[in-house]
Amino acid sequence: xxxIAGLFLAVLVLGTAGAGWWxxxxxxxxxxxxxxDGKGGKEKADAxxxxxxxxxxxxxxxxxSKADCKLGGGCSQTGVxxxxxxxxxxxxxxxxxxxxxxxxxxxxxxxxTNVPACKDSETGQSTSGYYGQINSALQYGPACQVSxxxxxxxxxxDHFVKLDFSGVVKMSDxxxxxxxxxxxxxxxxxxxxxxxxxxxxxxxxxxxxFVRSRHGFGDGSDLGRTVSQHIFLSAMIRKFKSAGTxxxxxxxxxxxxxxxxxxxxxxxLGSVKKLIGLAADLNxxxxxxxxxxxxxxAPDPADSDRVVVGAGAKTLFSTIAGxxxxxxxxxxKSAAASATAKATATASAVPASEVAVTVENGTNITGRAxxxxxxLTDAGFNSGTTTANxxxxxxxxxxxxxxxxxxxxxxxxxxxGLPSSHLRQGGGTGLTLVIGSDWPSGTTYPxxxxxxxPADTKAAVSNAHAQTADEAKTCAKVSPYRTVALNGxxxxxxxxxxxxxxxPDSDD
Numbered sequence: 038x039x040x041i042a043g044l045f046l047a048v049l050v051l052g053t054a055g056a057g058w059w060x061x062x063x064x065x066x067x068x069x070x071x072x073x074d075g076k077g078g079k080e081k082a083d084a085x086x087x088x089x090x091x092x093x094x095x096x097x098x099x100x101x102s103k104a105d106c107k108l109g110g111g112c113s114q115t116g117v118x119x120x121x122x123x124x125x126x127x128x129x130x131x132x133x134x135x136x137x138x139x140x141x142x143x144x145x146x147x148x149x150t151n152v153p154a155c156k157d158s159e160t161g162q163s164t165s166g167y168y169g170q171i172n173s174a175l176q177y178g179p180a181c182q183v184s185x186x187x188x189x190x191x192x193x194x195d196h197f198v199k200l201d202f203s204g205v206v207k208m209s210d211x212x213x214x215x216x217x218x219x220x221x222x223x224x225x226x227x228x229x230x231x232x233x234x235x236x237x238x239x240x241x242x243x244x245x246x247f248v249r250s251r252h253g254f255g256d257g258s259d260l261g262r263t264v265s266q267h268i269f270l271s272a273m274i275r276k277f278k279s280a281g282t283x284x285x286x287x288x289x290x291x292x293x294x295x296x297x298x299x300x301x302x303x304x305x306l307g308s309v310k311k312l313i314g315l316a317a318d319l320n321x322x323x324x325x326x327x328x329x330x331x332x333x334x335a336p337d338p339a340d341s342d343r344v345v346v347g348a349g350a351k352t353l354f355s356t357i358a359g360x361x362x363x364x365x366x367x368x369x370k371s372a373a374a375s376a377t378a379k380a381t382a383t384a385s386a387v388p389a390s391e392v393a394v395t396v397e398n399g400t401n402i403t404g405r406a407x408x409x410x411x412x413l414t415d416a417g418f419n420s421g422t423t424t425a426n427x428x429x430x431x432x433x434x435x436x437x438x439x440x441x442x443x444x445x446x447x448x449x450x451x452x453x454g455l456p457s458s459h460l461r462q463g464g465g466t467g468l469t470l471v472i473g474s475d476w477p478s479g480t481t482y483p484x485x486x487x488x489x490x491p492a493d494t495k496a497a498v499s500n501a502h503a504q505t506a507d508e509a510k511t512c513a514k515v516s517p518y519r520t521v522a523l524n525g526x527x528x529x530x531x532x533x534x535x536x537x538x539x540x541p542d543s544d545d
Contacts, residue, residue: 060293061309067297070307071159076184077194085447085457087134089360090318093183093197096126096205096248097175122201124175124182126248126266129192131357136318138326138362141270142353142501143263145334146172147343150189155181170343179303189346190354196315199301209244211295215273217247217265218512222534225253226521231534231542243543244269253530254513257520260331260344264502265513267329271506275324324507328363331502349499355492363494364505387444389413393421394449394468399431405472409453412480416452431473434482435459439466454485 082088127144148171156163157178164177174185183194200208209215216238224231230246230253239247248266255261297309306312335347356363394413398406406424413422436459438446446460446468453470459482463469476482504511519527523536 064293064297064309067294068307068309068312069301070304071179071301073180073183073194073197073303074158076180077187077197078192080193080195082134085134085450089134090130090132090196090315091192091194091357092130092132092315093186093194094126094128094130095124095175095179095182095197095199097122097124097199097201122175123170123172124199125172126200127172127182127186128266129186129190129194129357131192131360132318132322133362134360136321138364139319139322139328140357140363141267141327141329142357143266143329143331144171144186144189145259145263145332145344146170147259148189148332148334149337149340149343149345150185152177152181152185153188155184157181179301190358192354192358196303196306198306200299205245205248205299206241207295207299209239210241212273212276214238214240215244215269215276217269217272218510219515220512221515221531223250223253223515223530224521224523224534224537224540225250225530226523226533226537227252229543231537231540232544233534233542237544239269239544246543252516252520254516257516257518260334261514261516263331267331267502267504268511268513271324271327271329271504271508271511274327274506275509278324325505326362326364327506328498329502329504329506330363330498333500347500349496349501352492353497353501356494356497359492361492361494361497363498363503387448389417389448389452390419392445392448392468393419393423394470395423395425397425397427397469397471399427399429399434399471399473400477401430401474402477405476409470409472409480413449413452418449418452427471431471432475433459434473434476435461435471437461437463437465437469437471439463442466442468454481456482456485 077091077093080088080091123146125146127146129140129142129144131140131142133139149168150171152164152167152169152171152174154164154166155174155177157176158180159178162177164181171185171189175182179197179199183197186192187194216236218236219232219234221234222232225246228246228250230243230250232247237243248269249262250265251257251259251262253261254265297312302312306315330353332353333347333349334344337343337345355361394410396406396410396413398404406426410422410424414420434455436446436450436455438460439462443460443462449455449468449470450457450460515530517529517531519529521528521530521533523533528536
């Protein structure tokens with residue numbers, strides 16, 4: 038959603054030369070931002086000074102306006118509510134340090150976890166911490182939701198974006214609708230989504246009904262809803278990447294205006310300039326390398342209506358925290374543990390198993406080359422890694438690579454925590470690491486940070502409903518179970534569709 042908003046803003050600001058400043062100021066005034074006080078931890082730069090970006094995208098169920106009350110219902114007794122509501126949609130959006138790939142991981146709202154001590158700086162509402170449903174943390178402010186996700190996953194969260202019911206409607210209207218497919222007739226009597234089998238273009242309220250439907254798809258729980266939301270977002274991303282989408286200045290202004298009004302963000306994203314910068318980073322990622330996943334879960338032993346972190350989830354967390362891609366350069370799923378996959382010809386990292394290093398000892402300390410070479414092979418580097426004495430003493434450690442070897446050098450440097458300033462391009466072939474007197478001990482360069490052992494990416498996507506944003510033919514799977522009721526009678530969403538022939542479809 039941030040990527041889309043930023044693209045609008047970039048085109049608008051660059052394309053309206055005469056009135057650009059007025060528009061820029063108007064859009065800036067639309068943006069609502071709050072501080073997260075560093076509650077999400079801090080990303081670490083890689084050996085080349087590049088930093089990944091992790092954003093928590095939240096969909097709030099709060100009825101904090103008349104529009105939200107009308108769309109979401111439930112205000113007949115309470116009226117317009119105050120506060121933040123619950124984070125019924127939670128997606129961690131990871132953008133790789135080299136901007137070659139991205140991962141979007143949904144965390145089901147029914148997940149039980151520890152919520153840390155929090156205080157909302159705006160409302161003053163606070164908690165000393167508790168064990169409860171993960172989406173409830175938003176009641177204590179966006180920073181609390183960010184902190185809760187960070188503590189659960191270990192993934193540093195740099196930014197957040199919050200969208201409410203009316204925001205979804207505004208955005209889908211502004212883009213002219215989003216094309217989605219359902220594999221059977223469906224009527225969710227709770228979200229009111231009603232669609233016939235096939236492909237539909239959803240706008241406004243119909244789009245909201247689709248992304249809110251938790252009884253219409255999958256097993257009728259929030260797990261099925263995350264998958265249909267991925268289908269919706271993938272279709273929206275494809276639309277914005279398609280030719281001609283952003284060529285109408287009037288439409289672009291409407292999109293940018295809607296986007297900035299629809300979002301609440303952290304201070305780090307609280308300006309048009311910052312949103313444009315983020316959009317530029319996101320725009321570098323091709324759809325085939327944007328992977329959508331859902332955190333693996335298991336039934337909560339204490340409550341059959343809730344879930345807990347399941348097998349494989351910690352591995353998925355590790356791939357994101359470790360900046361590993363879940364796709365190869367061609368867009369196919371990674372098959373096993375690896376460092377960041379070779380993405381493009383622009384010197385992206387190469388899998389460690391394909392990299393051999395000649396390690397030379399340029400110090401007067403016996404065994405330095407063997408120690409570092411052993412650390413590389415233990416980390417999965419090619420068995421062709423060898424050791425030798427350097428031709429002459431060296432005061433500075435260097436890693437020299439030949440033509441076309443920069444990607445392999447980056448993989449080795451990242452593992453050893455070696456800063457990019459120590460890399461050199463030479464005229465030969467292969468990689469040669471000369472250990473200088475500035476590295477007298479250990480297998481991580483002093484002051485550097487080596488990367489953790491790569492996670493098993495095959496395990497990371499197992500049962501995670503992984504799909505990439507370029508999968509245009511994927512249809513949302515309608516639930517075969519009796520997840521809805523009509524006139525008090527339980528039935529499947531398809532049976533409900535047949536029984537409600539007098540009710541118009543959502544896209545009529």
